[in-house]
Amino acid sequence: MTSTPARRTTARAIADDLRHQIRTGVLKPGDVLPTSRELADRFGVTPKTVGAGIDILKSEGLVIGEQGGRRRVRSGRPIVWNLTRFERGTRRDSAAGDDWSTAIRDAGREPAQHVTVHVGPADDQVASWLQVAPGSEVVQRVRLRTVDSQPYQLSTSSFPMRIAEGTPLLEERDVSMPGGILASIGHPQLRVRDEITIRMPNPEESERLDLPPGTPVAEHVRIGYGESGPVRAMVTIAPGDRHRLVYELEV
Template sequence: MTKPTPRRMTARTIADELRVQITDGTLRPGDTLPTSRELAERFGVTLKTVGSGVDILKGEGLVIGEQGGRRRVRANRPIVWNLTRFERGNRRDSAAGDDWSTAIRDAGREPEQQVTVSTGEADSQIASWLQIPASAEIVQRVRLRTVDGQPYQLATSSFPMEIAAGTPLLGEGDVSMPGGILASIGHPQLRVRDEITIRMPTPEESDQLQLPPGTPVAEHVRIGYGEAGPVRVMVTIAPGDRHRLVYELEV
């Protein structure tokens, strides 16, 4: 009876075995992977092969590298982002924070938002969403949203200048008002349309959101409509490993 031929260990098989350990919980979120030398001895391969195997897991977003050469199983605490309730009906904005910040605090987490404001011409996509002429003047408020000190969302809200002129929408910093700014200035959102795209991030998004390689993002576009048409479009970039998107619909 012939003995079975031992399986040849490659970078792919090493990645497969480590992936199983991550999936079944043997290696838990936040755990440090064995060193390259330990893995090389375990699998009977070279350090280069080990490195290639770990790189596969980095590319899949399962493992992150740290200073000093350590590699850890990625550990994030996702937030539940209920898009049915978000900004709907009786908004929970106040001087202490907007509807998003309130929801994060309700979940026992600590929100913070860094806001920058600019004016300029609408590009063709924003003009289409807002139903305004291309190159019409708009106001943009860009929010880098963090949870417990970690970047979680990059949200860019665009408003037609005819709505934003002379209002708190031009104010610097994290401005929030009871009921929302749009309602307070006489342009409440009466309905919204959502568009969600799953894609890989741009280099700029990866840098701003501190994304490990291989992390996809959800691009959530919410167009808010008033009585006469769109009053705002918000484009939110949300890392896939930090969010669970929820919709609740009546059927």
């Protein structure tokens, strides 16, 4: 009688087994994975096959590598970003922080925003959002938003120079005012339009947000309109492992 050969354990099978352990809580967020040698002995394969299996989990964003060769189950505390309430109605801006920072503090976390300001010509996309001619001078405020000292968002707000000139929008610091800066300088947002795209980050976004390989991001574009047209175009890059986006709509 011919015996059936034993099924060879593959990198995919190793990834499936470890993924199941992560999803069922056997391996918890922050846990260090067994070493390659330990996993090789457990599955009866070479360390190279184990490495290929773990690479699959890294590409899925479930596992991250650390210095010293350790691999750890990715952990994080997502924030709930309610985009229905964000910047809407009675804003929570004050001298202590803008609407976003106030919401983070209300959740018991510690926010910070690191701001740089750039003045230059609008590219075609920004010009389209702001309804100005391509090449028109615009002011861009780039904010790296952190929560508990970890990068959580990269937000770039573009303003026509006619609105920003001579205002705190040109100040390279975290500026906040009651009701929001635009309302304070006489250009309140009366309505907004949101666009959300889910995609993989570019290298600069990965570096600035300290993203593990395989982490997708949400690109949230919010166009703010005043009485005579757009007053701001804000693009926020939000890592998928650190956010839960919420909308509340009447139907």
